[in-house]
Amino acid sequence: MNPMNAVNAMDGEPTHPAGTTGTTPGTTGAATGTTGTTSVTDEPADLAAISAPGRVAGPDEGIGHEELALAARNHGLPLEALRYDVTPPGLHYILVHYDIPPADADTWTLTVQGRVGTPLTLDMAALRSLPKVTHRVTMECAGNGRARLTPRPVSQPWLVEAVGTADWTGVPLRTLLAEAGVRPDAVEAVFTGADHGVERGVEQDYRRSLSLADATAADPEVLVAYEMNGAPLPPQHGHPLRLIVPAWYGMASVKWLTDITLTDTPFTGCQQAVAYRYRQSPDEPGEPITRIAPRALMIPPGFPDFMSRTRVVRPGPVRLEGRAWSGRAPVTRVEVSTDDGTSWQDAGLAPPGEHSWSWRHWHTTWTAEPGRHVLTARATDAEGTVQPLTQPWNRGGFGNNEVQRITVACA
Numbered sequence: 001m002n003p004m005n006a007v008n009a010m011d012g013e014p015t016h017p018a019g020t021t022g023t024t025p026g027t028t029g030a031a032t033g034t035t036g037t038t039s040v041t042d043e044p045a046d047l048a049a050i051s052a053p054g055r056v057a058g059p060d061e062g063i064g065h066e067e068l069a070l071a072a073r074n075h076g077l078p079l080e081a082l083r084y085d086v087t088p089p090g091l092h093y094i095l096v097h098y099d100i101p102p103a104d105a106d107t108w109t110l111t112v113q114g115r116v117g118t119p120l121t122l123d124m125a126a127l128r129s130l131p132k133v134t135h136r137v138t139m140e141c142a143g144n145g146r147a148r149l150t151p152r153p154v155s156q157p158w159l160v161e162a163v164g165t166a167d168w169t170g171v172p173l174r175t176l177l178a179e180a181g182v183r184p185d186a187v188e189a190v191f192t193g194a195d196h197g198v199e200r201g202v203e204q205d206y207r208r209s210l211s212l213a214d215a216t217a218a219d220p221e222v223l224v225a226y227e228m229n230g231a232p233l234p235p236q237h238g239h240p241l242r243l244i245v246p247a248w249y250g251m252a253s254v255k256w257l258t259d260i261t262l263t264d265t266p267f268t269g270c271q272q273a274v275a276y277r278y279r280q281s282p283d284e285p286g287e288p289i290t291r292i293a294p295r296a297l298m299i300p301p302g303f304p305d306f307m308s309r310t311r312v313v314r315p316g317p318v319r320l321e322g323r324a325w326s327g328r329a330p331v332t333r334v335e336v337s338t339d340d341g342t343s344w345q346d347a348g349l350a351p352p353g354e355h356s357w358s359w360r361h362w363h364t365t366w367t368a369e370p371g372r373h374v375l376t377a378r379a380t381d382a383e384g385t386v387q388p389l390t391q392p393w394n395r396g397g398f399g400n401n402e403v404q405r406i407t408v409a410c411a
Contacts, residue, residue, distance in 0.1 A: 047198050047201045047202075047203060048200075048201030049201075050198070051198045051199055051200055051201050051202075052200070053200055053282065054153065054154070054155065054200075054282070054395070054396065055153075055154050056151045056152065056153055056154065056395065057151055057152040057153075057154050058151075059151065061152075063147075063157055064154070066154075067154060067155070067156070067157045070155070070156045070157070071156065071157055073094075073096060074093075074094050074095045074096060074156055075093065075094055076093045076158060076159070076161025076162050076163075077091055077092065077093050077161045077162070077163055077164050078091060078161070079160075079161060079297065079298075079299060079300055080299055080300065082297055082298075082299045082321075082322050082323050083299060083321075084165075085165070085361070086136065086165055086166060086167055086229060087164040087165050087166055088229070089166070089228055089229060089231075089234050089237060090234075091164065092139075092164030092165075092166055092237070093139075093140075093141060093161065093162045093163055093164045093250075094236050094237075095141050095143075095156065095162070095250065096195065096236065096255075097195055097197060097199075097206050098195040098196055098197030098206065099195060099196075099197070100195070100235050100236055100256075101194040101195050101196070101256050103194065103235070103239050103240055103256060104240075105124050105232070105239070105240035106124075107123075108123065108124055108240050108241060108258075109121050109122060109123050109258075110122045110123075110127065110224070110241060110257060110258060110259070110260070111258070111259045111260070112176055112177070112179075112180045112259075112260045112261075112262075113259070113260070113261050113262075114186070114190075114260075114261035114262040114263055115182070115183040115185055115186035115262040115263060115264050116177075116180035116181055116182060116183060116186070116262055117180065117181030117182075117183060118179070118180050118181050119180065120176070120179065120180050122176075124226065124240055124241070127170070127171055127224065127226060127241070128226065130171045130175060130176075131171070131175065132169055132170060132171060133169070133170070133171075133172060133221070133223065134167050134168065134169040134227075135167070135168055135221065135223060135244065135246060135355075135357070136165065136166070136167050136168075136355040136357070136358040137165065137166065137168055137244055137246045137357050137358060138163065138164070138165040138292075138323075138325045138357065138358050138359045139163065139164060139165070139166070139244075139250045139253060140162060140163040140249060140250060140292050140295070140325075140327075141156075141158060141162035141163070141249065141250050141251075142249035142250065142251050142276055142289050142398045142399060143155060143156055143158050143162065143396070143397055143398055143400075144158045144160060144161075144162035144163065144400065144401075145158060145159070145160055145391065145397070145400030145401065145402060146158050146396075146397030146398070146400060147159055147397075148160075148391075148400065148402065149391065149393055149397050149400060150393075151393075152397070153394075153395060153396055153397035155396070155397065160297060160404045162250075163295075163297070165323075165358050165359055166228050166229055167228070167229050167230065168223055168225040168227070168228060168244045169223075169225060169226065169227035169228075169230070170223040170224045170225035170226050170227065170241075170244070171223065171224045172221050172222070172223060172224075173189075173215055173216070173221075173222040173223065173224055173243070173260075174215070174216040174217075174218070174221070174222070176224060176260070177189070177215065177216060177260075177262070180262075182212065182216075182262060183262070183264075185264040186212055186262040186263065186264060187211065187212055187263065187264055187265065187266065188209045188210065188211055188212060188215075188262070188263050188265075188266055188267050189209060189210050189212065189215040189260055189261070189262055189263075190207060190208075190209045190260070190261045190262075190263055190267045190269070191207065191208055191209065191210075191243050191254040191257060191259070191260055192205050192206070192207050192254070192257070192258050192259040192260075192261070193205060193206040193207070193238075193242075193254045193255050193256045193257060193258065194256035194257075194258050195255065195256055199270060199275070200270070200274075202270050204269070204270055204271075206254060206255075206271060207254070207267070207269045207270075207271055207272070208251060208252055208254050208267075208269075208271050208272055209263075209266075209267035209269075209272055210222070210245065210252065212262070214245075219356065220245070220246035220247045220356070220357050221246070222243065222244065222245050222246070223243070223244040224241065224242075224243060224244075224257065225238075225241070225242055225243070225244045226240055226241055237255065238254075238255030238256050238257070239256075241256070241257045241258075242254060242255045242256065242257050243255075243257055246327075246356075246357035247291050247292060247327035247328070247357050248290055248291055248292065248327060249276075249289055249290070249291070249292055249327070249398075249399075251271065251275075251276050251289070252290075272288075275396075276288070276289045276396070276398065277289065277396065277398075278394050278396070278398060278399065279394060279395050279396065280393075280394060280395060281395065282395065289398050289399060291327035291328045292325065292326060292327030292328070293326065293327075293328065293385070293387075293399050293401040294324070294325070294326035294328065294331060294379040294380065294381045294385050294386070294387050294401065295324065295325060295326070295379055295387055295401045296322060296323070296324040296331075296334050296362065296377040296378055296379035296387060296403075296404075297322045297323055297324075297377070297404055298320060298321070298322040298336075298375060298376075298377050298404060298406060299320075299321055299322050300406050301313055301318050301319070301320060301366075301375070301406075301408065302314075302318070302408065308407075310407045310408070310409055311406060311407065311408045311409070312408070312409050312410075312411060313368050313408055313409075313410050314368070314410070314411070315368055315369060315370055315410055316367065316368060317365050317366070317367055317368075318365065318366045318367075318368045319363065319364075319365055319366075320336055320347070320363065320364050320365070320366050320375065320377075321361065321362060321363035321364075322361075322362055322363075322377060323359035323360065323361060323362070324349070324359060324360050324362055324377075324379040325358070325359035325360065325379070326379065326381040326385070327357065328381055328383055328385065329381040329382035329383040329385070330352060330356070330381060330382045331349070331360055331379050331380070331381050331382075332349075332380055332381060332382050333346065333349065333379070333380040334346070334347045334349055334362040334377055334378070334379050334380075335347065335377065335378050335380075336364050336366070336375070336376070336377045337375070337376045337377070337378075338366050338373050338374075338375050339373065339374070340374035340376065340405065341376055341389050341403070344378075345364065346364075347362040347363060347364040347377070348362060348363050348364060349361075349362050350362065362377070368408070368410040369410060370410050370411060371409075371410055372407065372408070372409050372410075373407075373408045373409075373410065374405050374406065374407055374408070375405070375406040375408055376403045376404060376405050376406070377403065377404065378403050387401050387402075387403055388401065388402055388403070389402070389403055390402060
């Protein structure tokens with residue numbers, strides 16, 4: 001099977017079937033009479049058996065071992081880090097589909113091929129010699145908020161923290177495509193990353209595509225990036241080369257970029273045509289996930305309880321602040337509620353500034369009174385889209401921009 005166009009039944013990020021722990025079927029993780037080893041057979045592994053379709057948790061099913069393992073590998077932004085205009089790389093959210101691949105910048109190359117006049121093979125020195133630009137971009141995982149849905153789609157269990165903002169430096173993708181010469185019949189650009197794995201029985205490199213119009217747009221301008229916040233990309237963020245697609249959910253920004261292929265037909269690979277779709281049932285084609293829905297997040301005020309994360313504040317004026325963003329249109333309004341959405345007041349919103357696809361700071365002051373309160377904030381963008389108080393359910397748990405709720409005890 002050609003993984004460039006492999007299609008299989010799945011809903012998004014990796015999962016295992018109910019009741020398994022990711023071991024080979026027919027084993028318990030230890031062979032009889034041994035400790036910490038697995039049974040061995042001469043039969044080829046059945047990839048479909050170890051890599052199951054996406055599923056939804058049962059009514060009383062808690063977070064499982066596989067979801068905990070994913071959460072341990074893929075961390076979110078500590079919400080107090082919303083105080084930074086630019087997120088330090090170690091605090092920016094991470095989602096790695098497979099493994100962080102070994103990468104040597106001294107030998108790394110990027111190929112540009114397919115429906116082009118002049119195929120290119122560029123090493124890092126060649127890429128760095130081209131005119132560079134820096135864009136400040138807020139990136140959010142498409143699955144952000146998934147774990148808050150009922151029933152819960154079983155996958156990476158994000159709450160609201162899968163976001164970050166960075167200054168990305170590199171070469172505009174349209175510059176590389178212009179140098180290669182786009183043929184008239186080209187319709188899409190397919191991007192291949194070096195991370196390799198199996199999902200839903202399909203062995204694959206991570207691949208995504210963009211229409212030619214999106215790939216060559218001036219705003220938002222797609223980057224082939226080699227720096228994050230003025231330094232070489234860290235390994236977990238795609239060292240030494242990655243794609244940055246402003247305004248889109250993070251699945252489009254392919255890390256560890258090795259190849260760009262222009263095609264004359266739409267790309268139907270697993271991560272494009274089956275994963276990352278809005279759908280209600282596994283048998284419907286669904287709608288593609290593209291741009292980020294509006295969201296406001298609040299820095300939790302006061303100080304937390306260790307386990308529950310319930311916040312504690314003192315009576316009197318309390319500063320409430322956070323960030324708001326949208327990949328569809330500029331954020332034009334942020335409202336704050338201190339009574340779980342019963343009433344709302346406008347927050348002060350920082351001027352737009354020069355970074356069109358970066359979050360904006362907002363703030364207000366709340367006079368806290370003794371008792372328990374639920375704080376929330378919601379964003380509205382220039383298209384008039386208002387962040388919802390409840391989220392319509394979808395099978396993959398994607399695009400869930402339901403408002404954040406913070407429980408506060410004033411004492």
